[in-house]
Amino acid sequence: MDMNCGSCEDGDIAEKDPTGRYVRYDEILGKxxxxxxxxxxxxxxxxxxxxxxxxxxxxxxxxxxLERLYSEAHLLKSLKHENIIRFYNSWVDDKNKTINMITELFTSGNLRQ
Structure with a gap:
């Protein structure tokens, strides 16, 4: 696999999105x-x-x-504001029966702060 991420190794990849643009790792940030x-x-x-x-x-x-979820995802993708997390993409994985959303990554802080 061709990776641009210097610190990432192919073995770390858990899955890719349907377009191949986004790769997911097994590292859980939150649940x-x-x-x-x-x-x-x-x-x-x-x-x-x-x-x-x-x-x-x-x-x-x-x-x-499901239709409401699609509508909300479309709305979130159009929002652009410094205080709202950026929403990049979403899709349904019928094989794994999951809904997937790609958003901006915040690496520090939490909602309680």
Whole structure:
């Protein structure tokens, strides 16, 4: 695999997005009630990003909820503000039954601070 990340090795890669732009590592940055956030890398821009992953069955109970999720993802992608985390991309992985979102990576602090 062709990697731009000098500190990353092929063996560390857990999965790639459908376009091949983003690679996810096994390193968990955080875990909540519905999703897990992993360290990831944007091979096009050469930056670290956050790969947010949730199992569809944990967050979507109906086709209407899935449609609402798509609408919210589209809205988040259009928001640009210094106090709102940047949202880069999202997709549904039908094979693994997951919803995946790529966002800006914050490496320090938390919401309680």
């Amino acid at each position: 909540g009630a519905f999703k897990t956030v992993y360290k990831a890398f944007d091979e096009v821009d050469g930056i670290e990003v956050a790969w947010n992953q949730a199992y569809i069955e944990d967050v979507v109970q109906s086709p209407e909820q």
